[in-house]
Amino acid sequence: xxxxxxxxxxxxxxxxxxxxxxxxxxxxxxxxxxxxxxxxxxxxxxxxxxxxxxxxxxxxxxxxxxxxxxxxxxxxxxxxxxxxxxxxxxxxxxxxxxxxxxxxxxxxxxxxxxxxxxxxxxxxxxxxxxxxxxxxxxxxxxxxxxxxxxxxxxxxxxxxxxxxxxxxxxxxxxxxxxxxxxxxxxxxxxxxxxxxxxxxxxxxxxxxxxxxxxxxxxxxxxxxxxxxxxxxxxxxxxxxxxxxxxxxxxxxxxxxxxxxxxxxxxxxxxxxxxxxxxxxxxxxxxxxxxxxxxxxxxxxxxxxxxxxxxxxxxxxxxxxxxxxxxxxxxxxxxxxxxxxxxxxxxxxxxxxxxxxxxxxxxxxxxxxxxxxxxxxxxxxxxxxxxxxxxxxxxxxxxxxxxxxxxxxxxxxxxxxxxxxxxxxxxxxxxxxxxxxxxxxxxxxxxxxxxxxxxxxxxxxxxxxxxxxxxxxxxxxxxxxxxxxxxxxxxxxxxxxxxxxxxxxxxxxxxxxxxxxxxxxxxxxx
Amino acid sequence: xxxxxxxxxxxxxxxxxxxxxxxxxxxxxxxxxxxxxxxxxxxxxxxxxxxxxxxxxxxxxxxxxxxxxxxxxxxxxxxxxxxxxxxxxxxxxxxxxxxxxxxxxxxxxxxxxxxxxxxxxxxxxxxxxxxxxxxxxxxxxxxxxxxxxxxxxxxxxxxxxxxxxxxxxxxxxxxxxxxxxxxxxxxxxxxxxxxxxxxxxxxxxxxxxxxxxxxxxxxxxxxxxxxxxxxxxxxxxxxxxxxxxxxxxxxxxxxxxxxxxxxxxxxxxxxxxxxxxxxxxxxxxxxxxxxxxxxxxxxxxxxxxxxxxxxxxxxxxxxxxxxxxxxxxxxxxxxxxxxxxxxxxxxxxxxxxxxxxxxxxxxxxxxxxxxxxxxxxxxxxxxxxxxxxxxxxxxxxxxxxxxxxxxxxxxxxxxxxxxxxxxxxxxxxxxxxxxxxxxxxxxxxx
Ligand SMILES: Cc1ncc(COP(=O)(O)O)c(C=O)c1O
Numbered sequence: 001x002x003x004x005x006x007x008x009x010x011x012x013x014x015x016x017x018x019x020x021x022x023x024x025x026x027x028x029x030x031x032x033x034x035x036x037x038x039x040x041x042x043x044x045x046x047x048x049x050x051x052x053x054x055x056x057x058x059x060x061x062x063x064x065x066x067x068x069x070x071x072x073x074x075x076x077x078x079x080x081x082x083x084x085x086x087x088x089x090x091x092x093x094x095x096x097x098x099x100x101x102x103x104x105x106x107x108x109x110x111x112x113x114x115x116x117x118x119x120x121x122x123x124x125x126x127x128x129x130x131x132x133x134x135x136x137x138x139x140x141x142x143x144x145x146x147x148x149x150x151x152x153x154x155x156x157x158x159x160x161x162x163x164x165x166x167x168x169x170x171x172x173x174x175x176x177x178x179x180x181x182x183x184x185x186x187x188x189x190x191x192x193x194x195x196x197x198x199x200x201x202x203x204x205x206x207x208x209x210x211x212x213x214x215x216x217x218x219x220x221x222x223x224x225x226x227x228x229x230x231x232x233x234x235x236x237x238x239x240x241x242x243x244x245x246x247x248x249x250x251x252x253x254x255x256x257x258x259x260x261x262x263x264x265x266x267x268x269x270x271x272x273x274x275x276x277x278x279x280x281x282x283x284x285x286x287x288x289x290x291x292x293x294x295x296x297x298x299x300x301x302x303x304x305x306x307x308x309x310x311x312x313x314x315x316x317x318x319x320x321x322x323x324x325x326x327x328x329x330x331x332x333x334x335x336x337x338x339x340x341x342x343x344x345x346x347x348x349x350x351x352x353x354x355x356x357x358x359x360x361x362x363x364x365x366x367x368x369x370x371x372x373x374x375x376x377x378x379x380x381x382x383x384x385x386x387x388x389x390x391x392x393x394x395x396x397x398x399x400x401x402x403x404x405x406x407x408x409x410x411x412x413x414x415x416x417x418x419x420x421x422x423x424x425x426x427x428x429x430x431x432x433x434x435x436x437x438x439x440x441x442x443x444x445x446x447x448x449x450x451x452x453x454x455x456x457x458x459x460x461x462x463x464x465x466x467x468x469x470x471x472x473x474x475x476x477x478x479x480x481x482x483x484x485x486x487x488x489x490x491x492x493x494x495x496x497x498x499x500x501x502x503x504x505x506x507x508x509x510x511x512x513x514x515x516x517x518x519x520x521x522x523x524x525x
Numbered sequence: 526x527x528x529x530x531x532x533x534x535x536x537x538x539x540x541x542x543x544x545x546x547x548x549x550x551x552x553x554x555x556x557x558x559x560x561x562x563x564x565x566x567x568x569x570x571x572x573x574x575x576x577x578x579x580x581x582x583x584x585x586x587x588x589x590x591x592x593x594x595x596x597x598x599x600x601x602x603x604x605x606x607x608x609x610x611x612x613x614x615x616x617x618x619x620x621x622x623x624x625x626x627x628x629x630x631x632x633x634x635x636x637x638x639x640x641x642x643x644x645x646x647x648x649x650x651x652x653x654x655x656x657x658x659x660x661x662x663x664x665x666x667x668x669x670x671x672x673x674x675x676x677x678x679x680x681x682x683x684x685x686x687x688x689x690x691x692x693x694x695x696x697x698x699x700x701x702x703x704x705x706x707x708x709x710x711x712x713x714x715x716x717x718x719x720x721x722x723x724x725x726x727x728x729x730x731x732x733x734x735x736x737x738x739x740x741x742x743x744x745x746x747x748x749x750x751x752x753x754x755x756x757x758x759x760x761x762x763x764x765x766x767x768x769x770x771x772x773x774x775x776x777x778x779x780x781x782x783x784x785x786x787x788x789x790x791x792x793x794x795x796x797x798x799x800x801x802x803x804x805x806x807x808x809x810x811x812x813x814x815x816x817x818x819x820x821x822x823x824x825x826x827x828x829x830x831x832x833x834x835x836x837x838x839x840x841x842x843x844x845x846x847x848x849x850x851x852x853x854x855x856x857x858x859x860x861x862x863x864x865x866x867x868x869x870x871x872x873x874x875x876x877x878x879x880x881x882x883x884x885x886x887x888x889x890x891x892x893x894x895x896x897x898x899x900x901x902x903x904x905x906x907x908x909x910x911x912x913x914x915x916x917x918x919x920x921x922x923x924x925x926x927x928x929x930x931x932x933x934x935x936x937x938x939x940x941x942x943x944x945x946x947x948x949x950x951x952x953x954x955x956x957x958x959x960x961x962x963x964x965x966x967x968x969x970x971x
Contacts, residue, residue, distance in 0.1 A: 039869060055885065058881065059741050065773075067769070116580070117589035120792040122793055126924075127921055130924055140583075200849035205701040246554065252556055277565055355691060379564060387551065390551055395542065463530035497630070501829050506821035
């Protein structure tokens with residue numbers, strides 16, 4: 001068919017789709033060099049007037065070597081980074097069921113609010129009288145967190161979940177020292193299902209990690225905890241809901257066992273998003289718990305941060321919270337910034353986690369998220385997250401294997417690779433084939449307690465239609481495995497911007513930065 | 526609720542498919558006496574208009590840096606960030622992605638991390654850099670622990686010119702990790718004797734340049750003495766823009782360089798999120814904390830990037846990991862990289878010169894005020910001045926006149942006897958008029 005200009009409007013004979021192009025580009029999928037290969041040392045994309053003449057006060061420390069970093073004009077920079085962005089998968093691209101990571105929708109009004117000059121353009125060391133609104137945000141956020149968790153105090157400053165773990169465990173260590181038990185209480189119980197940050201955190205501050213085996217049903221047995229706990233026990237670090245997507249049904253008995261031994265209960269709150277408005281850690285015997293604002297309260301993950309990991313504390317641990325913290329007084333909001341000043345208020349702050357006051361940009365987003373949802377919306381979000389995960393479970397249970405049986409899960413559902421046995425397809429292959437279907441894979445090979453783990457967390461952001469297509473896709477893939485179509489998996493991905501990456505090669509002789517090609521030496525005369 | 530796509534019908538249908546008749550059946554593992562019977566006592570959901578109103582009201586109670594002549598620094602700096610940066614970092618594919626665990630659909634993130642690592646290595650004069658820490662202060666703490674692992678010793682010596690919050694972070698971490706940490710007395714002149722502290726028991730010496738008071742510090746003799754004693758030199762900076770103009774720590778013998786990258790690409794944000802820069806020599810790379818991005822090829826031989834050397838990390842090594850860090854400063858590194866790619870070395874050098882020139886002009890003018898004296902021999906864009914009276918008091922008075930004068934040293938070092946010392950930073954954002962307004966106002970209040 002031709003239109004009136006004579007332009008063909010229907011495709012003619014179709015060429016094969018693996019047609020090679022001159023550029024190597026595939027339409028919207030563009031090959032993009034490194035900036036060091038396209039930029040020029042003398043180029044800059046930012047215009048400044050030359051400074052007026054002045055006498056240097058650099059004291060002889062002028063940089064004499066060339067930095068060696070090229071610049072780009074603004075249009076070049078724009079295009080470079082837009083093209084890079086197009087090689088990425090985000091929540092806005094599609095369903096992102098990365099278990100434990102909670103890839104839920106990131107409302108854009110939160111971005112807008114975080115960019116209000118009154119929040120983004122405020123310095124942490126301005127006079128306190130000029131930042132009353134910022135302190136009010138911190139105070140209000142604290143109130144919401146305490147109300148939702150039923151705890152006594154909150155330390156806002158930790159910068160991510162793992163930093164929050166460190167903060168909570170430091171508070172525990174300080175409390176133990178205050179009781180004069182520092183020399184004897186140094187063992188931390190960590191279930192085998194725990195995230196790697198838990199044992200790493202405990203070890204970082206010289207606790208001895210004692211693993212706790214997980215029982216048949218994927219949860220921790222209080223009797224085992226009781227048998228492992230003793231006068232040397234500092235704490236247990238228990239994730240609840242746990243990384244198998246199950247609520248630790250004996251949590252109260254576990255808390256009792258640890259408390260009976262004189263230890264503390266640290267809860268990894270990475271999965272708090274399943275139970276907001278349904279249960280409060282404060283009612284479950286928890287002494288400290290971090291909350292990943294970037295998970296439960298939807299501050300964007302940004303390709304690996306920034307996050308924020310406030311820690312809620314029980315009455316026993318509250319006095320040890322680090323500086324800084326906000327006090328609401330008759331004279332307005334005050335900031336307590338030093339350990340000595342904290343002591344004036346009767347606190348035994350264990351120290352400081354970070355310069356300044358923590359992740360303000362994330363506090364603003366999280367609080368906006370909370371205000372938008374309200375108590376009712378937060379509870380509904382948890383219920384929908386749990387509902388969606390269970391729906392996925394119910395619709396896949398006949399094809400994929402559930403290590404702990406076909407029973408209700410929380411906000412994520414864990415499959416293992418028993419169903420892949422002898423098919424020639426691994427969990428990784430299956431994940432890569434999902435990429436070709438337009439999905440981000442689930443979390444794979446975590447938790448370590450099941451073989452070839454596949455942890456699916458759909459989140460409450462998915463509609464039923466979206467879940468139905470996802471389920472249909474996984475069913476199709478699972479049938480293909482069973483039919484022996486291994487190539488669809490072992491060679492995947494076929495349609496991503498790049499094919500499967502060679503990770504072994506990257507680690508064998510690491511290339512961690514760009515090095516300009518050496519000029520070819522002239523042959524000796 | 527606008528963020529929740531499920532309809533009541535969907536929910537009912539899905540419950541039926543699951544085979545339960547009430548949502549609480551899915552929460553049956555929660556002990557029934559702990560299952561909340563009522564909503565938390567918090568407000569109910571709100572529309573965007575109302576949320577913006579509530580949050581906007583709080584925002585309006587803060588004085589923003591751009592609205593006044595602004596001279597506050599001490600570890601966080603007000604700089605101009607090109608509009609392109611914020612536009613690009615808000616692209617969905619960057620903003621709403623995760624740590625690049627699936628490299629085939631995260632080449633965007635991985636390639637910018639590779640560019641970031643290259644830029645940080647070049648700026649600091651080091652061999653390798655990681656993909657970021659939370660901020661400069663936590664990076665500093667991690668650097669000390671890394672030095673302990675390498676030297677198998679556990680005593681750190683901190684310069685009195687190290688940012689007091691950084692020193693506090695290192696102290697807290699050291700105390701908790703049962704390591705020793707000695708801090709020299711704060712020293713406005715930058716002439717402390719750190720050499721005499723270095724012996725065969727010391728694991729590392731931590732020196733900041735420009736230091737907390739703005740002085741540029743010579744690291745060479747310290748590096749030499751460290752190395753002669755089997756210790757490492759950790760160089761710290763809180764103003765990365767200085768590296769456009771001054772000798773990088775890597776050229777003065779530093780073994781690990783850590784610092785705050787906020788100045789490039791990132792807003793003040795009342796203290797966070799920021800981006801910690803962390804660089805070292807090649808031989809120490811396997812002791813580094815944090816993520817590393819490396820080059821490799823795909824199954825077709827096409828160049829690409831992946832996270833690498835992860836056997837250092839918590840998800841593989843658990844309690845033997847070099848650090849517990851997981852989420853880092855992803856999007857802030859992107860902002861850094863885009864801004865740095867726009868600047869290039871030419872733009873960075875230029876803007877650093879403007880910073881220095883502005884600071885020199887301000888220092889010269891303040892020095893002429895009776896009773897006011899600049900205490901630095903050398904500085905980049907920030908310096909210390911002695912006022913005739915209490916600096917906090919002057920800062921409050923000037924704030925009342927809509928001028929943010931700087932940071933009173935006593936706010937961070939209440940017991941140092943430096944109540945009359947003010948840290949003043951002048952960057953490219955202040956105009957000549959801003960500078961003059963500050964000088965005139967200070968004259969008036971003194
Ligand atoms: C169960 C669990 N604990 C802890 C963490 C660490 O949190 P972050 O990455 O914020 O440091 C994570 C996040 O990946 C997690 O899933």
